[in-house]
Amino acid sequence: MSNKIENQKIDTYSKNAEIVASIENVSKKFCRDLKKSLFYGVQDIATDLIGGRRNSAQLRTGEFWALKDINFHLRRGEALGLVGANGAGKSTLLRVISGLIKPDTGCVRVRGRLAPLIALGAGFNPILTGRENVYANMSILGLSKNEINERFETVVDFAEIADAIDAPVQTYSSGMAARLGFASAIHTQPDILLIDEVLAVGDIKFKAKCYRRLHELRQNGVSFILVNHNPQAILNICDSAVYLSKGQMMAFGETATILNQYEQDLFSGKLENYSGAMYFPLKSEHESLGLDLVSICFKSPEGDIGKPIISGESTVLCVTFFAHQKFNDVNIHLKITELRQQGNTVLLLSNKNDGMSFDVNSGEHEIQLKIPYLSLVPGSYTMSIKLKEGSLGTFDLVESFKFTVQSDVNMGISMINQQRVWEIKSKL
């Protein structure tokens, strides 16, 4: 079902667009041992020269798959985001697509001029002036001298360094050099742009200008493959995304869905998927302070334990405890801390603050916190739970009850999931 929706979305923006790059079953192996790696390089060259078979689909000792069976395609005017943790193979994939290194299995088909924004200012010589470097750099990217002459003014204007263009590049600030590199690369009129986290340079104003320029290029049918660690940037620009993890392609589809999956894996999935339930062993008589926690869990409104906790849906937090005798004024304190970013406390709840108190007889009891609409955004959280008498005496406590909140939709940088209803009222 969700697949169907994704496909429809992709089709709507480029139904008739032709495929400009297709990546079919591409794998690439690498070796971490330098000596071995160099030796394998020589071995590969020798085999290739005598026209032998490299058996490139087999791993040799010490090798691993940096990319394994990657499949996706890029249409004209489409922007595709590559996401994945460090070392997931994003840059390697870009290098295979640009034809710098040969795939070990599968093949890459590319139609049109491909410009890498991988190396800003590749071949910049610090001794030479900005002007000389622009000429050298743009010819490396495949332009003739006349073409560079035509574009030179535009490039310098775009980079905003007209007054420094005849100074040696070594006198430039890093931002200036990067701006000049970006300006040179983007004015080569590519059909496909490969952008590897280069938009991180420059000040906000220049960044905004770059994004504007990228937008214009897209209007003209340029396709992008964008690698960026900022999910928001990918979400803003890209129609579709590929999620890589340790060389494997985890998913390919509509951006929001893929990013959501990526964030979930990044912040929780790989560590542990917290089931949202915790049980405690019985305490002996002398350990007990009279009230003992038995279990903590999230339940669906129907009462099922172990269902995923979904942001924006209803859920019930159940705290079960055993009372050895009768107590009055039993209170429960909950503190929820997010594990996603800085570890900020996001919620502090207690029935006492809400003007409620519970009186219990001896026996087992379950306190339910009913949450009709969970405002927590997707991510991992830890909760501390304290059972208290009045506001001072603590009976029992749990320091860390971890749970994961999931979501079907991406919330980007939102801190809370605001319950909401949209409406429009029009006067006729």
Added chain:
Amino acid sequence: MPSEIVHTPESLLKHPLKLLKQMRQDLLASRELAWQLMVRDIRAQYRQSLLGIAWAFLPPIITAIGFTLANEAKVINIQATNIPYPAYVIFSMALWQTFVEALNGPIQAVTLAKPMLARVNFPREAIILAKLGEVFFNFAIKLILIVVVFIWFRVPVSWTVILAPVALIHLVMLGTLIGILLSPLGALYQDVSKGLTMATGFWLFLTPVVFPVPKEGMFGLLVRLNPVTPLLVTTRELATTGIVSDSLSFWIVSIITIIGLLLTWIAFRLAMPYVIERLSS
């Protein structure tokens, strides 16, 4: 509709026609880039140097002074040369230096261009061509010295001097051939450039640069088996006496060089992607 480029793991040798077509295309496409790179490198080189073009003059002059002094003091025993000895050494040394530059050129080019090679896909021929251009540029500067020396020592010049550039080009091609052959390995292992420095030092003594071609003995045989000998000697002879002493060896070495250069070029193209994947990006 632009044509489709396909990257596969297959060896390019499986499609030789396609390979040759690509090589021709890339060579044509790389002319302008090579020019740009050459201009860039030469500018950077001279802008960072106080002595500038003097570096093209100094080594032959210093060598010539050293050997002339040693020869006149009879410390070394060198047979009579058919042009004045200092002019002989300066001219031969300039030729030898040009050969060594052509030999080191491709390895230097690949090593220096590593960051560029690892990131941008451009015709790799360009960096080699740029280096070749630099070799000829440097020779052109040395030519000023040679002309001055020839006038100073009143060296007779035959009309065949107009053919000398052909032989010189063959000499440069031989150097380039060996350089290109070693360059992929040189990008991976530092041993190559170190070994090469040592080898060229020894090689110089097997080449008739500071002495005329020896006729006899084990040493004479080694010198005559040295492929640089016929090319360098023929260049020198064409420029001065006009009498080519060993045209057979010259043509054998030349033909092997030309065929070898084409094969080396193919090998270079095949090898580069493997080299690049072992370089850090």
